Amino acid sequence: MKRKLLASTLLLALSFNLPVCAKNVTLQELQQDVLPANVNMNDSNKSFTKDHWAYKTLENVTKKYGLLVGKPEEKFDGNKPLSRNEAAILLVSLVGKIEQDNYELTEAEKVQVDILRQELTSEINGLTGRMETLENSVESLKGTVSNLEEADKNAWQHSFGEKFKINGALQGKYTGNFERGSDNYASNFGIPYTELDFTGKLHKHISYRALLLPSRAFNNSANGIIGDAYVSTDIIPHHNILLGQTRRPIGYEGMFGPTSINLETIDKSQVSRKLSDIRDIGIRTNGNWKFIDYYLSANNGQGQNVSDNNNNLDLGGWAVIKPLHKAPQFGSLELGGGYYNGKSTYSHETFGFYSGYKFKRYAIRGEYTQKDGYLTANTKAGGWYLHNSYYLTDKMQLIARYDQFDPNTKIGKNDVSEYTGGINYYFKGNNLKLQFNYVYVDDKVGKDSSRLVTQTQLCF
CATH class of the missing domain: 2.40.160.10 (Porin)
Structure with a gap:
């Protein structure tokens, strides 16, 4: 249940706590203002290489604020492509750290993260579903273990x-x-x-x-x-x-x-x-x-x-x-x-x-x-x-x-x-x-x- 609440909270943070900007703008305007000129927004089914805008966004924000969690050798080495599911997991973890430690992103960074959220909506939704399934499985397992322990006490x-x-x-x-x-x-x-x-x-x-x-x-x-x-x-x-x-x-x-x-x-x-x-x-x-x-x-x-x-x-x-x-x-x-x-x-x-x-x-x-x-x-x-x-x-x-x-x-x-x-x-x-x-x-x-x-x- 804790994981389910965490996932829901992070998704809400992605949806509401990182506004695009104070004025109404179009997606095309955002691309022109904050993304590299050579970014292609239509390659949604591909993995993210080191030159991809999504890859660059995650790399820049995590490095800037020291938010990348893991062993020191686990870094963006520029050689291995980043799958969309991996990017979704990193994004959810990134927003969670931002919320937990109260980091203040620049307006440009907020826009970049929000665009990335839109890009990875289906993967994030799938991730949430898997978390709920995993949570239900864990709860079921806890119930089974609890029943076994109770049965053991009565035996x-x-x-x-x-x-x-x-x-x-x-x-x-x-x-x-x-x-x-x-x-x-x-x-x-x-x-x-x-x-x-x-x-x-x-x-x-x-x-x-x-x-x-x-x-x-x-x-x-x-x-x-x-x-x-x-x-x-x-x-x-x-x-x-x-x-x-x-x-x-x-x-x-x-x-x-x-x-x-x-x-x-x-x-x-x-x-x-x-x-x-x-x-x-x-x-x-x-x-x-x-x-x-x-x-x-x-x-x-x-x-x-x-x-x-x-x-x-x-x-x-x-x-x-x-x-x-x-x-x-x-x-x-x-x-x-x-x-x-x-x-x-x-x-x-x-x-x-x-x-x-x-x-x-x-x-x-x-x-x-x-x-x-x-x-x-x-x-x-x-x-x-x-x-x-x-x-x-x-x-x-x-x-x-x-x-x-x-x-x-x-x-x-x-x-x-x-x-x-x-x-x-x-x-x-x-x-x-x-x-x-x-x-x-x-x-x-x-x-x-x-x-x-x-x-x-x-x-x-």
Whole structure:
């Protein structure tokens, strides 16, 4: 369309913007006044040689005003005749440059150009027609390409899908005991966690994830190396629906908070390790808004990488409200809680509460979780923690946590408390960091312990 408008504009310029002169004159008078005496106006079907008046007109005007477009060697060399179509193209280009750069032609030059326009009217009209045809062809081609692109968006992609990525993580840890206790932490080197994370999009609104945990192959884990494995869709605004294996929606730290690669402490709290850090197979819906996040799920209830052996489903939900979402200058406040219940070998139910606050470099969060049906049908367990962190610099962070867990609330004075203090140094965020934790364990039933743990992490 732009070319069509350009051609029309140039033709109008040729017709109206270059008047012959202020007085009415005949074509014969013009020939006598401004054209060479030997010009023959009746050779309209021939090419223009170097001696032709049309050739001379184009040559003189373009050279005078520096309007000839092209490579330096592409010039009127006086050897090659100029076809009428070539002359028409040059004339249209010439007038376009004059209009664009506001050149002022002399009256004689205006007359010469106008006579040349009359001479080449049929070629110019044909040129305009070809431009329109070309423009229509281009528009048609654009439509075809657009349709193909739209069809491609609606089609399934190749086997890996769009935006296919592989990420990974590797942790190396050393534990040194000052006093070994009932928790049986050994003084040794270890690789506590590794992961390979495969993600991608199969369709505009369909994504997938496959998280492999190779470290479980040699740390005696009964859960297998497959972590998260699901397909998801965000076709509903503000929602993401996951189908497959993922975490149960209970407990902030176990489910929604720090993962193994972005923990501020080397280990999660006791209550998270024992009650809420659990994967299962099922369907989960996540809702994310500025003022509230919520999570609902239905799971088999058998746990990670285990086939279902009954008709029962576990049901659970968790919600977090953000009261300060409209006043971030006062920090970030979150208040949440949830409930989860099910029945496999026996009935069980878990509930918990969480709160967290961040302001500039300081953050504090706490959580309480209780489970009826912990390990056995009649056992009730519970615990809580309070976690503090403060950034001394953009790379150095101090942490302090108190953590208590009671494996059987019906028995008095059998809880275990952990006191953790440490420092983290982030060379490149969580992608490359070094952590030091001192942990003292107060065991009301067994033997107390204390240890110094250091861990380094590399993510890619």
